[in-house]
Amino acid sequence: MSTEASPESEAVDIPAQMMAWQVSKPGEPVDVMALAEVPVPTPGPGQVLIDVWSAGLNFPDALLARGTYQEKPPLPFTPGIELCGEIVAVGDGVQTTRLGERVMGTPALPHGSLAEFAVADALDVLPAPTGLDDAGASVFHIAYQTGWFGLYRRANLRVGETLLVHAAAGGVGSAAIQLGRAQGAHVIGVVGSADKVPVARKLGAETVIDRSEEDVVEAVKAATKGRGVDVVFDPVGGAAFETSTKVIAFEGRIVVVGFAGGEIAGVATNHALVKNYGVLGLHWGLYRSQRPELVRRANEELSNLVDAGALAPLLTERVAFEDAAAAIARIAAGETTGRIAVNMP
Numbered sequence: 001m002s003t004e005a006s007p008e009s010e011a012v013d014i015p016a017q018m019m020a021w022q023v024s025k026p027g028e029p030v031d032v033m034a035l036a037e038v039p040v041p042t043p044g045p046g047q048v049l050i051d052v053w054s055a056g057l058n059f060p061d062a063l064l065a066r067g068t069y070q071e072k073p074p075l076p077f078t079p080g081i082e083l084c085g086e087i088v089a090v091g092d093g094v095q096t097t098r099l100g101e102r103v104m105g106t107p108a109l110p111h112g113s114l115a116e117f118a119v120a121d122a123l124d125v126l127p128a129p130t131g132l133d134d135a136g137a138s139v140f141h142i143a144y145q146t147g148w149f150g151l152y153r154r155a156n157l158r159v160g161e162t163l164l165v166h167a168a169a170g171g172v173g174s175a176a177i178q179l180g181r182a183q184g185a186h187v188i189g190v191v192g193s194a195d196k197v198p199v200a201r202k203l204g205a206e207t208v209i210d211r212s213e214e215d216v217v218e219a220v221k222a223a224t225k226g227r228g229v230d231v232v233f234d235p236v237g238g239a240a241f242e243t244s245t246k247v248i249a250f251e252g253r254i255v256v257v258g259f260a261g262g263e264i265a266g267v268a269t270n271h272a273l274v275k276n277y278g279v280l281g282l283h284w285g286l287y288r289s290q291r292p293e294l295v296r297r298a299n300e301e302l303s304n305l306v307d308a309g310a311l312a313p314l315l316t317e318r319v320a321f322e323d324a325a326a327a328i329a330r331i332a333a334g335e336t337t338g339r340i341a342v343n344m345p
């Protein structure tokens with residue numbers, strides 16, 4: 001491990017111990033997450049050690065605590081899948097020129113971002129946009145990368161098309177609205193309560209449907225004069241997916257992003273055939289290993305869109321480090337709007 005970039009630069013003083021959230025058994029976040037003093041991890045070959053300045057909370061943090069996420073780190077582990085911070089040490093094979101870089105990205109579990117220091121694969125942390133402060137950058141990477149790949153690459157969203165976004169005031173949903181507008185699409189947002197309607201509208205959705213009050217199918221048909229929508233961005237699944245198949249237009253594309261509703265809908269392939277639409281899966285994490293050059297390109301384009309004023313993460317809360325587990329529980333219950341960043345101790 002190296003901590004000094006050049007003879008002129010100052011070596012960073014890395015303590016032996018740090019405070020970290022730990023999950024020691026599967027369960028609900030507030031039951032199984034606890035604060036502990038643990039050794040500062042050492043970056044392995046190809047990895048970096050990051051002084052975490054801000055950690056972004058995500059829906060999958062709850063799934064990780066429950067043990068139901070696709071990735072299952074060995075117990076005990078530190079959760080947190082997103083961060084902004086500074087590279088303070090590099091492992092074998094990583095250039096020391098990266099020391100001191102302000103980065104954002106995804107840490108390598110079991111050494112997640114809900115700790116004073118985290119470990120990441122060097123390829124998984126990219127320059128943080130200068131147009132965002134540390135809290136903003138800590139909630140930018142995953143949501144906007146997911147939106148970029150889902151809308152621009154998988155669905156090939158085009159100027160003038162109509163985009164429907166489920167959970168439009170949520171984490172990835174709020175990013176999808178802004179990315180849809182940046183591409184010149186008309187955006188319809190679906191939200192779960194009246195208080196989220198103005199939020200989705202402010203993000204850029206021209207039509208916002210409150211699913212607790214309105215029939216979504218009828219409302220979409222009315223908003224599109226019966227034509228339906230060209231692209232659906234669906235982080236919810238279940239009933240939301242069923243709705244999407246009823247409002248998808250000729251040659252439309254439904255992007256399956258997540259299952260926040262807890263149910264996985266089946267795809268009726270005969271219906272897709274008869275209506276000429278496509279159902280596209282999106283696993284953004286896979287692009288990190290399969291097409292890292294595309295992830296870098298997306299980061300450059302997204303940073304430019306931040307500079308142009310087209311994108312700004314919907315950061316609604318900054319919570320204390322001690323309140324991280326309770327905040328994750330509120331995200332999992334669908335009670336939050338936009339994104340939550342955790343201030344580090």
Ligand SMILES: NC(=O)c1ccc[n+]([C@@H]2O[C@H](COP(=O)([O-])OP(=O)(O)OC[C@H]3O[C@@H](n4cnc5c(N)ncnc54)[C@H](OP(=O)(O)O)[C@@H]3O)[C@@H](O)[C@H]2O)c1
Pocket residue numbers: 058059060142143146166167168169170171172173190191192193196235236256257258259260261262282283284285331332333334335336338
């Ligand atoms: N495919 C990928 O690569 C990728 C990347 C990132 C995230 N994801 C997935 O995307 C999903 C959303 O993540 P996020 O961070 O953006 O979360 P989020 O939007 O903050 O929370 C999920 C939202 O879904 C809606 N929802 C509908 N039914 C729900 C239910 N039964 N329980 C809870 N929420 C419900 C709620 O909004 P309304 O009440 O307004 O409808 C809620 O706010 C997650 O499943 C996550 O794993 C996938």
